[in-house]
Amino acid sequence: MTHPIEVHQLSKTYRLGFLMNRRVRALDKLDLTVREGEVFGLLGPNGAGKSTTIKILLNLVRQSSGTALVFGREPSSADARRLLGYLPENPAPYEYLTGREFVTLAATLGGVSSADRPARVSQVIEMVGMGQHASLQIRRYSKGMLQRICLAQAIVHRPKLLILDEPTSGLDPVGRRQIRDLILEERRNGTTILFCTHVIPDVEAVCDRIAVLVGGNRVREGTVNELVTSSVPLVEVTVESLSREKFDALGVPFNEVHAIGERLLVRTEDAHTQALLQKVLAAGGRVTRLLPARFSLEDLFIQAMNESHHRVGGRLL
Amino acid sequence: MIAAFSALMLNGFREARRNRVTLAVVFFAVLLLLGSAFLTEVTVSTFDRVLVDVGLGVMSLLMVLLAIFLSSGLLGREIERRTIFMMVSKPVSRATFLVARLAGTMLTLAVVLAAMGATFFLVLMLYGTRLHPTQFLAIGMLWMELLLLCSIGFLISSFSTPMISGLVTTCVFFAGHLSPDMYWAAERSKNLPLKYLGKAIYYVVPNLERFNYRPRATYFLTQPAGEVLLNIGYGLGYAIAATALAVIIFQRRDFK
Ligand SMILES: Nc1ncnc2c1ncn2[C@@H]1O[C@H](COP(=O)(O)OP(=O)(O)O)[C@@H](O)[C@H]1O
Ligand SMILES: [Mg+2]
Numbered sequence: 001m002t003h004p005i006e007v008h009q010l011s012k013t014y015r016l017g018f019l020m021n022r023r024v025r026a027l028d029k030l031d032l033t034v035r036e037g038e039v040f041g042l043l044g045p046n047g048a049g050k051s052t053t054i055k056i057l058l059n060l061v062r063q064s065s066g067t068a069l070v071f072g073r074e075p076s077s078a079d080a081r082r083l084l085g086y087l088p089e090n091p092a093p094y095e096y097l098t099g100r101e102f103v104t105l106a107a108t109l110g111g112v113s114s115a116d117r118p119a120r121v122s123q124v125i126e127m128v129g130m131g132q133h134a135s136l137q138i139r140r141y142s143k144g145m146l147q148r149i150c151l152a153q154a155i156v157h158r159p160k161l162l163i164l165d166e167p168t169s170g171l172d173p174v175g176r177r178q179i180r181d182l183i184l185e186e187r188r189n190g191t192t193i194l195f196c197t198h199v200i201p202d203v204e205a206v207c208d209r210i211a212v213l214v215g216g217n218r219v220r221e222g223t224v225n226e227l228v229t230s231s232v233p234l235v236e237v238t239v240e241s242l243s244r245e246k247f248d249a250l251g252v253p254f255n256e257v258h259a260i261g262e263r264l265l266v267r268t269e270d271a272h273t274q275a276l277l278q279k280v281l282a283a284g285g286r287v288t289r290l291l292p293a294r295f296s297l298e299d300l301f302i303q304a305m306n307e308s309h310h311r312v313g314g315r316l317l
Numbered sequence: 318m319i320a321a322f323s324a325l326m327l328n329g330f331r332e333a334r335r336n337r338v339t340l341a342v343v344f345f346a347v348l349l350l351l352g353s354a355f356l357t358e359v360t361v362s363t364f365d366r367v368l369v370d371v372g373l374g375v376m377s378l379l380m381v382l383l384a385i386f387l388s389s390g391l392l393g394r395e396i397e398r399r400t401i402f403m404m405v406s407k408p409v410s411r412a413t414f415l416v417a418r419l420a421g422t423m424l425t426l427a428v429v430l431a432a433m434g435a436t437f438f439l440v441l442m443l444y445g446t447r448l449h450p451t452q453f454l455a456i457g458m459l460w461m462e463l464l465l466l467c468s469i470g471f472l473i474s475s476f477s478t479p480m481i482s483g484l485v486t487t488c489v490f491f492a493g494h495l496s497p498d499m500y501w502a503a504e505r506s507k508n509l510p511l512k513y514l515g516k517a518i519y520y521v522v523p524n525l526e527r528f529n530y531r532p533r534a535t536y537f538l539t540q541p542a543g544e545v546l547l548n549i550g551y552g553l554g555y556a557i558a559a560t561a562l563a564v565i566i567f568q569r570r571d572f573k
Pocket of ligand 2 (some may be wrong): 047050051052089165
């Protein structure tokens, strides 16, 4: 069974400087498998090697060693790329084209038949919310509009695998939400999605599985739930209509309590949550909010970075 | 494949059409061609020759400048600005991309040259100057020269920056027109390294004088077809070799 993406012992060393004599290791024996139909998040700080991994999968960059396969094929084969849609980091479309012209060009190159093309192009332009601006030259677009039109060119040929490099960067909250919805919509259609980001809420909202990269190494991998529950067992409860004294009198174990105005903010271990809720409700209090105590993935992320000694960027050799 | 190729080629033409530099060159050329009659002192016996010479000269100069600008800029700017990321990640081979880009440039140059040529002949007719087949030939062969220069511009751009590519192509242009002289000088040189350098340049750099039919057009001379065909073959061969090399280099490089 071939997976949409199989990466094995993948390494990449960039050569730098005028004489190409300085070297940076961007990827160090990376292993990664993305399965059919899942949304896979590649998480990591700046310079972790996320974009490098993606560029190797798209045949933009060649690996120094190891293998990267897309649907079991080398990225250099055009057949492999037919099944692929790609949104680059800071995408740069042809500015002299209008949005519609650019998406039409992408559709032609992607192999959409000429009969199907106009309708399909209009459809994806609507999907990314660019219907009103499609006949404007791209040089007049804002960052968010660029991002959207480039997302449209990525999906226009109905790829089975979407690879998105920082798809929500530069977007306002509404735009972020729309992109997230679009990812989920594509997933419902059976598209496999690999996307990389350093924005943690995006990952939590849409990913089935994630891998955390630091300094070109994979330091964590698993489902969001696995990684979250194994690392952060704290819960934050907001209680109203209960005074501090009454709360103390309940005698439930907790880690911290803060009185903020009329509310109490209680942090406790996950294991004690149910008991705490029962007692608070029995004493006439109201529970208005219940959250994991911190952005759990953020914790994981920072923990992973600390373990690898805060490595930002690749390793200079 | 064919749909992708022609889409990329026509897009190249559209890019040039929306580019201010191209438009400025066309505008300037038309202006110069129309004005060329006023620029020359009308002495009855040489007026026809001067008109043809100036017209073809203006065309050749502006077209060469445009060819160098387009060929060394296009590919290099795509890589610098990363517009190439979304193109070569499509199911289109890099070879197709590069050749289609070159074809788009040559199409642009053909259209611009046709516009200039039409203006040129219009001016000749206005002043009652004789039209002659060699005038058409000179324009056609100018396009061959542009093809050669563009293939070299693309070759250098496949691995370096637009600046360097523009510089190298300009040098090739001058060396290419001086190359017969260089060979002649090298033959007679007593200095051995210089002798071999001169000959090496002669063999590496294309002999662009082969495409220069302007002097003969000026004097209304006809051409033997065999020689013309030979020169066309020479130009095509050179352009194909340069493009093949460009494709090989381009296929191997990283876009980062
Ligand atoms: N073109 C390049 N030349 C040299 N080094 C590069 C190049 N691109 C990326 N790198 C280095 O490779 C490492 C990984 O970069 P990248 O894959 O872009 O990380 P990310 O996308 O996770 O932020 C970084 O240290 C970066 O400096
Ligand atoms: Mg990146």
